[in-house]
Every structure is written in structure tokens, then in C-alpha cells.
Amino acid sequence: MTTILIGYARCSTDRQDLTAQRAALEGLGVAPDRIYTDHGLTGTNKARPGLAQALAAVRTGDTLVVPKLDRLARSVPDARGIADALVARGIKLALGASIYDPTDPMGRMFFNILATFAEFESDLIRLRTREGMAIARSRGKLRGKQPKLSDKQQRELRRMHDTGEYAIGDLAELFTVSRPTVYRTLARQPTVPTKSSASPP
Structure with a gap:
């Protein structure tokens, strides 16, 4: 079996680029059309559509390849949960060029150390972000994050999505935003009732 x-x-973040990670994965033998991505989502986000698609795509005997463990998860429980679920399905997990082997005590210990460092790094980033925001707020420089789309654009995005004629990727390209931004906008905007579904006067 192949x-x-x-x-x-x-x-x-939306400002970061996935080019380097894609190149690393292709260098490890992953075909470009078999690479799934999440753009603008942290490892602590429970809803990661790209990861869900990748986990659904792998079958028994396949290998899930990630450039580094912190791209897969940013907490120890999350990393262990994903790794254990893959092993239970007969799927290998490759961290870069290294295959995670749960039966190897040293390999398992190394995996746990990597997961611990990833979680520590994530906590440290959050702490620094909070400290930076507190300093900026005290200096009157923090006015809140401005939305990428105006209220009118958000309503139009919702209207276009509800027609069923535009995919998420189409909307992201049309409005020059990332796919996660489209998902967040749809979550904030109520469905616009069509004339046929609206109640008669």
C-alpha cells in the first residue's frame, strides 16, 4: 500500500505568509495539492478548518506532515490528543523530517518536551501582548482594532454569500481579505432574508 x-x-495572523512552510512541506515530499492550511488562526483556536480537512484526508497508512509541532498545536493536551488520535487510526505523524514514534520512550519524551515548549511560547506571547496593550492603553494609543471591512461591505458580503453563488474563496478574493476574515464576518452578520422568504406585509 502506497x-x-x-x-x-x-x-x-493575516499578515504572515505560508510560503516558507509550503516550501518546507514540498521539500519533504508533500504534493502541493495535498497541503491544507489555516491562515490567520492561532494554534489555540478550536475551529481550524484547514486542520480538520487535513485530518479528514489522511487514511490508515498515510502520514500527516507538519513543518514544526507548534504549527499543529500550541498546548500539550492538544498536541497529545491529535497525536494519539492519529496513532489510533494507524496514521504516522511527521514533525519535519522526523517521524513521531509513540512506542519509543525517548521519542515520546522528546515530543512532550516540544509540546511543552510550544505551550510555553504561546503563553509568553499572550503575556507580552497583554503587557503591550496595557502600556499602549495607558498612553492613549490603543483605540481598538479597526475592522477590515466597513459595515456596508460586511452586509454585502453576507448578501452575496446567501445567494449561494459565491464560495468562501471567491468572497475572500473579491473583498481582498483572508478566508478566516470571511468566516468571522459571516458569523457576525445575520442572514439577510430574501424576498421570497420574507413575511407578507
Whole structure:
């Protein structure tokens, strides 16, 4: 049975680029059309559509490849949960060029150390962010994050989505935003009732 490599890449903000991670995955033998991504989502986000697609794509005997463990998860429980679920399905997990082997005590210990460092780094980033925001707020420089789309654009995005004629990728391209931004906008905007579904006067 041929082993299929499925890749996963993630970056935390819309301003970051996935090019380097994609190149690393392709360098490890993953076909470009088998790379799933999450753009603008942190590892602590429970809803990671790209990861869900990657986990659904791998089958018994396949290998899920990530450039680094912190791209897959940013907490120890999350990393262990994903790794254990993959092992239970007969799927290998590759961290870069290294295959995670749960039966190897040293390998398991190394995996736990990597997960612990990833969680520590994530906590440290959050702490520094909070401290930076507190300093900016005290200096009157923090006015809140401005929305990427105006209220009118958000309503129009919702209207276009509800027609069923536009995919998420189409809307992201049309409004020049990331796919996660489209999902967040749809979550904030109520469904616009059509004339046929509206109640008669």
C-alpha cells in the first residue's frame, strides 16, 4: 500500500505568509495539492478548518506532515490528543523530517518536551501582548482594532454569500481579505432574508 503524505501549515495572523512552510512541506515530499492550511488562526483556536480537512484526508497508512509541532498545536493536551488520535487510526505523524514514534520512550519524551515548549511560547506571547496593550492603553494609543471591512461591505458580503453563488474563496478574493476574515464576518452578520422568504406585509 502506497503511503500518502498529507501536509498541514498554519500562521497566526493575516499578515504572515505560508510560503516558507509550503516550501518546507514540498521539500519533504508533500504534493502541493495535498497541503491544507489555516491562515490567520492561532494554534489555540478550536475551529481550524484547514486542520480538520487535513485530518479528514489522511487514511490508515498515510502520514500527516507538519513543518514544526507548534504549527499543529500550541498546548500539550492538544498536541497529545491529535497525536494519539492519529496513532489510533494507524496514521504516522511527521514533525519535519522526523517521524513521531509513540512506542519509543525517548521519542515520546522528546515530543512532550516540544509540546511543552510550544505551550510555553504561546503563553509568553499572550503575556507580552497583554503587557503591550496595557502600556499602549495607558498612553492613549490603543483605540481598538479597526475592522477590515466597513459595515456596508460586511452586509454585502453576507448578501452575496446567501445567494449561494459565491464560495468562501471567491468572497475572500473579491473583498481582498483572508478566508478566516470571511468566516468571522459571516458569523457576525445575520442572514439577510430574501424576498421570497420574507413575511407578507
